[in-house]
Amino acid sequence: MKISALILTKNEEINISECVKSVSxxxxxxxxxxxxxxxxxxxxxxxxxxxxxxxxPGFALQRHFGIQRCSFPWVLMVDADERVTGSLRREMQRIFSGEGPSCFGYEIPRRTFAFGREMEDIR
Known part of the structure; x- marks a missing residue:
């Protein structure tokens, strides 16, 4: 099963290279x-x-515009300042190998960092 990655940007030169590499x-x-x-x-x-x-045009419309341009039914939406970890990559590759998942979507837990430190209990 194939996956598209979708990244929305505006002046993200400081983040975009590492973000794209993480979804390669x-x-x-x-x-x-x-x-x-x-x-x-x-x-x-x-x-x-x-x-x-x-x-x-606004966040929702821009995301919709992007989804419409993706070639595959599964779309991983990533912000430019986010990274897909190696463990998440491996888990996604396992899930999407062969026929793919038997559900309609996944929610990925996130870890939030500010000023070089992980923030705890952010909700």
Whole structure:
């Protein structure tokens, strides 16, 4: 079963390379860029992402715009400042091998860091 990764960006040159690398196991990586004024687009393309520029219409509409451009039914939505860990990558590869999962979606627990420290009990 194939997976698309979807990343929404605006001036994320500081984050985009590592983000795209962390989802490189996906079968396609789509970056929807909201007219960045830095090197976001070129850095994403350098890492193998397909970049589509779309003016910011609001979060929900931008995400919907991106999902419509993904080729595969399973879409991993990642923020540019997020990273997929090795253990999550392995778990996703296990789940999506063969016929794929028998459900409609997954929720991935997240760990939040601020100022170099993990925040506990953020809800």
């Amino acid at each position: 196991f996906c079968d396609e990586i789509i970056v929807i860029d909201s007219e960045s004024e830095d090197q976001t687009r070129s850095l994403a393309e350098k890492e193998g992402a397909r970049v589509i520029v779309n003016p910011w």
